[in-house]
Amino acid sequence: MNDIAADYSWPTCVACGHELWVSETGRRACRPCEDKTAKRLTELPDLFAQLNTTASLMRGARKVSAATSGSKTPPVPPRLEVLSLVAAGGVATRLRDIEDSWRAALGWTIAPWRGSPAEAVPDHTKFLTNNLPWACDAYDSIDQDIDDIRRLHAECTAALTGERRPGRVNIGLCPVTDEAGAPCGNQLTASAGSPRIQCSNCGTEWPDMAAWRDLRLAQEAATGRSEAA
Structure with a gap:
């Protein structure tokens, strides 16, 4: 009984x-994440509606000169980060993909054309x-979807305010090994x-800052094994 208690870890x-x-x-x-x-x-x-305007797409655009005003090809909107969110493949598509995966998990029919x-x-x-609420209770990939929705919201907010999106930096190789002991070795960011x-x-x-310490220790251990070999 004590062995069972020692092996038990509280759900997170x-x-x-x-x-x-x-x-x-x-x-x-957890409910706070929900x-x-x-x-x-x-x-x-509302964020999408604000982005999906000519003013948002063309903010900062130069005034078209008389020499180019007769061109048959309209100038590309300078705010491509906004265009990428409001056009096909942007906000609507990314939300649709999450909805379709939930419908599939629930055994529901995939919704037809949505306009x-x-x-x-x-x-x-x-x-x-x-x-x-159902997804937070029982959907296996809810962690990825919560993160995707968070990033989508952040991208829309940043595009509206003009803030630059945080860049990604390399933080070393993945130290996880497979059943044969071979390291993953993928670059982590x-x-x-x-x-x-x-x-x-x-x-x-x-998932969090506390887990970064474990990651760093595992990377150091993996580096030590590599140098020993």
């Missing part, structure tokens, strides 16, 4: 890594908000915008 939120409260037992993500995600989803339609991005974004956020680090090769993640 898959999104932030914090220990779950007793009332949250059985959930995948609340933050719900707030971001609620704000996304233009401006028409689709409110519908996507409504679906995701309504089904977020970190961003000032999130404490979460995830290896794009093996999928191992370090």
Whole structure:
């Protein structure tokens, strides 16, 4: 019995890594993460509407001169970061992909054509908000979706305010080994915008600052093994 107790580890939120409260037992993500995600989803339609305007797309554009005003090819909007969010492949597409994965997990029919991005974004956020409690309770990939929604909200906010998105820096190689003892060795990166680090090769993640210490120790140990070999 004591051995079982010694091996037991308290369940943690898959999104932030914090220990779950007793009332949250059985959930995948904690309620604070659910609340933050719900707030971001609620704000996304308005952020999208503000971005999807000529003023946002053309902010900072030079006035077209008389010499070029007769060109058949219109100038490309200078704010390509805004265009990438409001056009196909942007906010609407990224929210649609999350919705489709949730529908598949629930065994529901994938929704048909949803119209233009401006028409689709409110519908996507409504679906995701309504089904977020289920996803935080039982959906295996909710951690990735919470992070995707957080990043999408941050990108929209930064595009509106003109803030530069935090860059990524290399922080060493992934120290995880497979069953045969072979190291993953994939380059890991970190961003000032999130404490979460995830290896794009093996999928191992370090969700918060506390886990970074374990990562650093594992990297040092892996370096020692490499030098010894």
